[in-house]
Amino acid sequence: xxxxxxxxxxxxxxxxFPYRDVKIRxxxxxxxxxxxxxxxxxxxxxxxxxxxxxxxxxxxxxKFVACPKKEDKKNVEREIDIMKTLQHPRLLQIxxxxxxxxxxxxxxxxxxxxxxFERIIDxxxxxxxxxxxxxxxxxxxxxxxxxxxxxxxxxxxxxxxLCLTKTGNRIKIIDFGLARKFDPDKxxxxxxxxxxxxxxxxVNFEAIGYGxxxxxxxxxxxxxxxxxxxxxxxxxxxxxxxxxxxxxxFDDEAFDEISENAKDFIRKLLxxxxxxxxxxxxxxxxxxxxxxxxxxxxxINKSKLKRYVIKRRWIKAVNTIIALKRMxxxxxxxPIPSAPEQ
Ligand code: ATP
Ligand code: MG
Numbered sequence: 001x002x003x004x005x006x007x008x009x010x011x012x013x014x015x016x017f018p019y020r021d022v023k024i025r026x027x028x029x030x031x032x033x034x035x036x037x038x039x040x041x042x043x044x045x046x047x048x049x050x051x052x053x054x055x056x057x058x059x060x061x062x063k064f065v066a067c068p069k070k071e072d073k074k075n076v077e078r079e080i081d082i083m084k085t086l087q088h089p090r091l092l093q094i095x096x097x098x099x100x101x102x103x104x105x106x107x108x109x110x111x112x113x114x115x116x117f118e119r120i121i122d123x124x125x126x127x128x129x130x131x132x133x134x135x136x137x138x139x140x141x142x143x144x145x146x147x148x149x150x151x152x153x154x155x156x157x158x159x160x161x162l163c164l165t166k167t168g169n170r171i172k173i174i175d176f177g178l179a180r181k182f183d184p185d186k187x188x189x190x191x192x193x194x195x196x197x198x199x200x201x202x203v204n205f206e207a208i209g210y211g212x213x214x215x216x217x218x219x220x221x222x223x224x225x226x227x228x229x230x231x232x233x234x235x236x237x238x239x240x241x242x243x244x245x246x247x248x249x250f251d252d253e254a255f256d257e258i259s260e261n262a263k264d265f266i267r268k269l270l271x272x273x274x275x276x277x278x279x280x281x282x283x284x285x286x287x288x289x290x291x292x293x294x295x296x297x298x299x300i301n302k303s304k305l306k307r308y309v310i311k312r313r314w315i316k317a318v319n320t321i322i323a324l325k326r327m328x329x330x331x332x333x334x335p336i337p338s339a340p341e342q
């Protein structure tokens with residue numbers, strides 16, 4: 001049985017990732033430098049494969065993004081630019097980048113532990129409030145660093161939190177595809193994100209800020225503790241309507257055993273007015289996360305969380321098929337490798 005009760009479990013040594021000043025290598029083929037292996041994940045934009053750097057034998061990940069339009073390239077370039085400024089152990093690191101025809105490839109640190117929620121629902125994993133604090137603290141450390149670099153992630157959700165290894169409890173935040181540089185003096189508005197996790201100001205197309213990520217952190221914590229999604233409706237429209245009124249409760253029996261400290265932590269983040277949400281730095285000081293606070297190590301029932309993860313897995317699979325069908329008409333997939341090549 002794996003029981004998480006320490007931030008630094010014995011046996012999980014975290015090596016620091018070698019920093020490199022990444023410059024996009026234009027007109028070069030990543031396959032000349034990296035040997036591609038199995039697929040490790042797929043998102044709306046990219047397909048991610050394991051790979052090995054030929055000269056060093058280093059194991060990495062290669063994210064291929066089809067860029068039929070100039071604008072698609074601009075988006076990947078922005079993602080690369082942002083990742084370059086985010087050197088931190090809780091954030092996914094970049095190693096190399098290519099532009100080859102209409103395909104852009106980003107070579108990344110390889111994260112082998114899979115998605116956090118998938119790991120938690122494993123029968124071997126004992127979920128407790130204490131283990132939730134271990135994960136939330138790390139998520140906040142990553143967000144705090146991003147915000148200090150004046151970057152908003154804007155796509156904080158369970159899928160974008162990966163475990164470093166299959167047995168340890170170290171996590172990393174991934175996917176900076178929607179991240180933006182933030183100038184507090186300039187009004188920034190966006191129209192994207194995942195309805196379940198986006199803040200009211202995003203749904204209302206109002207000015208966003210650091211608090212926008214903090215809201216999503218609050219939703220992640222709510223789901224982690226209960227397996228319930230606080231604003232989820234039957235449709236995306238209904239979900240967004242629930243978000244805009246920012247009304248939710250802890251009435252479900254899933255919260256019966258959850259401490260007041262944990263509920264207070266969520267309550268502080270899930271407030272409608274972005275400016276009254278605490279910063280990542282302040283949230284790290286919340287009593288629930290303080291190392292001298294005694295947090296329950298009683299096992300939390302994971303049946304609702306299991307149902308939630310299985311449902312999301314299914315929605316993701318359907319979305320992938322829809323996206324592939326849509327792209328299939330326009331995009332030539334031949335440059336995207338499907339099998340290992342030397
Ligand atoms: P989205 O659809 O979430 O906006 P995307 O197309 O930009 O995403 P990512 O989220 O970056 O793609 O990656 C897709 C999936 O691939 C992730 O959910 C994750 O499971 C996996 N993945 C991404 N990067 C890595 C990595 N460095 N190591 C291991 N797996 C990864
Ligand atoms: Mg993603």
